[in-house]
Amino acid sequence: DAGITQSPRHKVTETGTPVTLRCHQTENHRYMYWYRQDPGHGLRLIHYSYGVKDTDKGEVSDGYSVSRSKTEDFLLTLESATSSQTSVYFCAIRGTGSPYEQYFGPGTRLTVT
Amino acid sequence: EDQVTQSPEALRLQEGESSSLNCSYTVSGLRGLFWYRQDPGKGPEFLFTLYSAGEEKEKERLKATLTKKESFLHITAPKPEDSATYLCAVQARGGSEKLVFGKGTKLTVNP
Numbered sequence: 527d528a529g530i531t532q533s534p535r536h537k538v539t540e541t542g543t544p545v546t547l548r549c550h551q552t553e554n555h556r557y558m559y560w561y562r563q564d565p566g567h568g569l570r571l572i573h574y575s576y577g578v579k580d581t582d583k584g585e586v587s588d589g590y591s592v593s594r595s596k597t598e599d600f601l602l603t604l605e606s607a608t609s610s611q612t613s614v615y616f617c618a619i620r621g622t623g624s625p626y627e628q629y630f631g632p633g634t635r636l637t638v639t
Numbered sequence: 640e641d642q643v644t645q646s647p648e649a650l651r652l653q654e655g656e657s658s659s660l661n662c663s664y665t666v667s668g669l670r671g672l673f674w675y676r677q678d679p680g681k682g683p684e685f686l687f688t689l690y691s692a693g694e695e696k697e698k699e700r701l702k703a704t705l706t707k708k709e710s711f712l713h714i715t716a717p718k719p720e721d722s723a724t725y726l727c728a729v730q731a732r733g734g735s736e737k738l739v740f741g742k743g744t745k746l747t748v749n750p
Contacts, residue, residue, distance in 0.1 A: 567742065568643065568726070568728075568739070568740030569726070569728070571737045585737060616682050618682075621685070623688055625690055625730060626671075627673055627688050628738060630684075630685075631682050632681060633680075633681070
């Protein structure tokens with residue numbers, strides 16, 4: 527258990543509404559990541575953070591923004607949700623191995639109607 | 640472009656029937672290859688890291704091996720509780736934070 531919680535765990539929202547997903551970790555990890563998982567695709571990196579207020583884009587970042595104002599929380603925002611953003615979203619933290627592994631949270635299932 | 644292909648997509652085994660899952664990869668310099676297990680409705684659970692051809696890692700009934708082009712996850716005498724989707728991911732050298740995942744192999748072990 528990497529001490530990661532995600533909220534909400536399930537959400538249904540309408541097209542065009544803003545949505546914010548939260549990832550919370552309790553072990554002071556510097557690196558945090560947001561992925562999405564869709565049928566027919568592997569997990570894909572959306573954004574990641576390497577410290578408070580330090581973030582960078584992943585491979586599928588269009589339509590998403592992130593913020594990290596404190597070490598323990600990493601927020602993913604869909605400014606105006608679309609049906610193509612219906613997915614399962616996973617947060618992860620970087621482990622301490624070499625090369626370093628990633629540990630994943632329980633996920634948030636988001637449905638955009 | 641870095642790519643990971645896993646085969647087969649799905650595998651059904653009888654309890655005790657050993658088999659292997661394959662992960663073929665192309666990457667511009669391998670930093671690490673990772674195996675995960677994912678149960679329905681849950682996040683991926685880390686199993687192994689491999690980074691050098693010839694390397695092997697073991698955990699209970701699972702053994703992961705690595706060559707320059709592919710990795711195998713060998714499952715010896717599986718039990719029903721080994722049923723899950725197994726994911727393979729690679730990370731390239733050069734400072735990238737991205738893990739490139741395959742689509743997974745869904746393993747079902749029947750009692």
